[in-house]
Amino acid sequence: MKLALRMSLFLAGCAIILLGLNVALGGFETLGWQGDGRFFAITDHELFAIRDNHIRFIAGVWMTVGMLMMVGAAILRQMRTVLLSLIAMIFVGGLMRLSSADADLLSSSDIAPSLIGELVLFPLLGLWIIFATKDEAGA
Secondary structure, rough: OOHHHHHHHHHHHHHHHHHHEEEEEEEHOOOOOOOOOOOOOOOHHHHHHHHHHHHHHHHHHHHHHHHHHHHHHHOOOHHHHHHHHHHHHHHHHHHHHHHHHHHHOOOOOOOOHHHHHHHHHHHHHHHHHHHHHHHHHOO
């Protein structure tokens, strides 16, 4: 049971790192790993460069979430609180998607899988961590 949990954490970490690299190395325009196509025109190059730099930073933070998940797969007991905190961060991020208030977008095949992962699958992963480490929580 713990092996499956560790594998799930490791794979989730790998996926998060790949998603982060797509934006960290490609900026707003991304490297195209989630689909290709231009989706905006730059009208203010200086402002774009500033915002693009900020989004690369956020992608680096996201990559670190993935790295910590991978470390947590190796040392589950020691990383329990960190992992649960990361899962809470991901859940809150999913809740923030709802602020777009665009039901068509949120239910689209481009967003719904991520939203389901953030609001359902990651909380379930958190419960799995809680139950798998409950005897070790105070240790």
